[in-house]
Amino acid sequence: MLKAVSLSVTHDGDPLVEGLDLLLGRGDRIGLVGPNGAGKTSLLRVLAGLAAPAAGHVARGPGTRVGYVAQQVPDPSSTVGAFLAGGLGEVGVVTARMRQLERELADGGGAGVLADYGRVQDRWAQLEGWTAQARLDEVRDRLDVAHLDPAAPLHRVSGGEQARLMLARVLLDRPDVLLLDEPTNHLDADGAAWLGRWLAGFGGAVLTVSHDRAFLDAAVTRVVELDGIVPRVHDYPGGGWTHYRAEKARRTQRLLLDYEAQQKALARWRSDIERTKGQALHVETTVRSGVEAPHLRRIAKKVAKKAKVRERRLERQIRSLRWIAEPRSRPALTLAFPADAAAAEGTLLAGDGLTVRRGGRVLLDGADVRVEAGDRILVTGRNGAGKSTLLHVLAGRLAPDAGVLRVGAPVELLPQTSDGLRTGVPVLEFFRSRVAVFAEDAERLLDAHLFGPEFWGAPVRTLSAGELRRLLLAVLVNLPASVLLLDEPTNHLDTDALDVVEEALRAFPGTLVTVTHDAYFAAAVGHTRRWRVENGVVREAAGAVK
Template sequence: MLKAVGLSKHYDTEPLFVDLDLIVNAGDRIGLVGPNGVGKSTLLRVLVGAEPPSAGHVTRAPGTTIGYVTQQVPDPDTSVGDFLADGLGELRPLADDLRDLERRLADGDTGALEAYGQAQERWAALDGWRAQARLAEVRQRLDVDHLDDATALHRVSGGEQARLTLARALLHDPDLLVLDEPTNHLDAEGIAWLGEWLAGFPGGVLVASHDRAFLDRTVGRIVELDGIHDEPQTYTGGFTDYRAEKIRRWQRLLTDYEAQQKDLRRWLADIDRTKAQARGVEESVRSGLGSDQVRRYAKKVAKKAKARERRLRRQLDSVRWLAQPRTRPRLSLAFGPDAPADVEVLRARDLTVTAGGRTLLAGVDLSVRGGDRILLSGANGAGKTTLLRVLAGQVAADGGTVDAATGVALLPQTHDDLRTDVTVLDHFRSRVPVYADDAERLLEGYLFGPDQWDARLRTLSDGELRRLLLAIMVNSPARMLLLDEPTNFLDFDSLEVVEAALRQFRGTVVLVSHDTWFADAVGVGRRWRLTDGRLTERTV
């Protein structure tokens, strides 16, 4: 279906990837992974033809259609109805023609009868009735059926935009699906449905994702852009297989590197000894103490030293010596003092919230103790984000009270308002009152090196903005963390460090997450579910 040969992409002479070869056949399930900012989205754009490569070429099999799901909607002024209808391809204008012809026939225009019959035949050939049913199913499954067709995309939430983009791609009935973080903003039911749908999809799938459980369920091969090697690294299996093999490769790389360094040190020491011996013999000859035999020996020793040096140089030039194994700096979370355990730190009574004629919270009561790990779940639109914002004091409830005994910090699900010209360092210091040197040191722990301190927020990727928010949040005095989809946009290394830090954190965590892997890793002990405005709980 798709073939990439010798594909390379450079920005400002810096390579994102080099000499990438990739073949996608019908039935292939390929995961694309790697740290934030290494070029995964760029690679997908190059593969679908939205951006040219610096070198190499991409070809498609004749007639192959591609469904491409991006992280951003293309035109925010498009209406929901028009945006989804575009996914039906030829069926959309054909449906308009049929409606127009039906009106003409109803007005007695018999001349439209032949055109109407031809349009009906074409509609049947394209399986139009099944397409309409598919549209209804996709809208329901991806929880966008409540959106009015006339609503502009910029008036719906970021999560709804992401689900609409995925819905349109699925409606297009493509031969090849190229998906960029498709599980972001989907709830557990939506992710399960997408996994089942992909299992029955006959075409090829290339998906960039940080959802580890989703990768385990859906892909059989992983291509990694690791930010260290110029060439992509390929692995067989899902995420679990990829992670195990990656560890084995790094261990072999470390062993080979150490062996080569030991061999190199031995060679250099041998050359130094030989050179020193040759110099000693030459000095004795110059002083008149050596015979002709000693002089010949000195030349032989000097020649031997030069031969050894040339041999080493040839080996260094002809063999690709392994660079010292490097991994990207890890995200470190510097939490403050422990919160009191088993003491009530937050109480909400009779919370009621309505919005747009809908009741999101109906008389909700809840109690949170110090050290709790609580997972808040529910369908998209159930009011999970609203509940977190009410608990954080960012939204006023229509009724009820919230009493917090400790500082509360909220990690929002989206951060479009942060795309400004403020620099990373200035934004961090505006939220965390520390000296510049301390701010730089803290930012480095969150993967923001000196080259990014002066970067404008609008130039950061979604993952980089996410890390910046985490850096600000965990360096605040708050001892209760409210996390709204914290795993969105984070790469694997960042996810693992966040999980380890939250396991050690003795404060309180309430999180909304579709990532079951993450919830298990941080040690969730209580589970809330929000349904029809009511909060129910079950203890793990």
């Protein structure tokens, strides 16, 4: 259905992928993993036909339709209705034009308008336009976005609802191949589980970029990796995330053992040569000392010749053998919260009767919440239930329409989306605008978070979604907060970064309130309380989360 032949992808001249051969057939389920910045999104865009490869080509089977779901909506100012209608392709454009001409005719349009209407109506009939609304209604219902107001701007709906809308738009085109870039970002646990089940029944091919470990275990049967070290794909057939991690560990261990054995053999050969050279030098020294012994001179020449022969033999072996390169790894991310984060005591956040209304909807309806020092609270609920709204209210970034919030300690929020952050401000300036430090200290801190000198002058809008997420984390850990409000903290982070974040949060001595759909993350960090946001109310769920 889709084939990549000798494909190479670059970014600003740097090779990301070289010589990739990939075949996607009906029923294939492939997960593409790797660190942020390795080139996964760039590769997906080339496969989707949205960007040109540096070399090689992509071929599609006859009649194959490819659907591409990006990480974020392209235009947050667009309306829900207009965004979905764009997924209908030509029939959507023709339908919109026909409705416009109908209004003009109702206003007394002349013969020219009537002629245009006839031509547009003929095209609409050829495209079976009467099925468009039925398809639209079906997809809206299936993806649980039918309740959204078509006139609502995309930036007004939740991140999870945006994710569902992007998938709905692609499904309207009835694709045979799905290319998904972090499809579970912003989805709630129910939504991620639903997507895994839906993909299992999808008849076409799926290639998905994801760092959602539970989703990869449930949805894919083969993993390919871009490790960000060498520009080639590593293939791990036969399973999902758990299989890939175990097999990668085995491969790495075998490679390391083979490399160590090779280096030991090489050291032995070179030691043997040096020993032979030493023997020759010793005999030559003895001869030069004045000892008249022609046979010693002959022995010295033979020993020296033997050393040269052995040295040339080793050089030929080095040239002829495929030597194993030393295993490399990417620089490790560091993340450590300040030790004074636990200084606060007692009730740190208290909300009484919190009410928020947006676009005719009541997101919070008289909610009462208490956050005590040392709490680790997991917040759950369906997409659009008001989880992000609750966190923004607790962080003081959104004033409630009614109710009172009392704050007893410094609070910081890691937002779910990057709306409003993609500006032309340089990375170093952005960091210093949030963290009050001298320039040299900011450079040192950024470097520890894998933002070297090449990033400091780059505009924030040029960062990938994962890099922007790491930048926000770098800001967060350098602020003296006693309470951290984390809204889907795993979104856009690669698995290596997730390991570091999980370890840092386990050691965080302060208070956590976390919204996450990632069951692996929730279990790794640990929580002592659970809130369920539903119908505008925040309820304490029974049972602690370990």
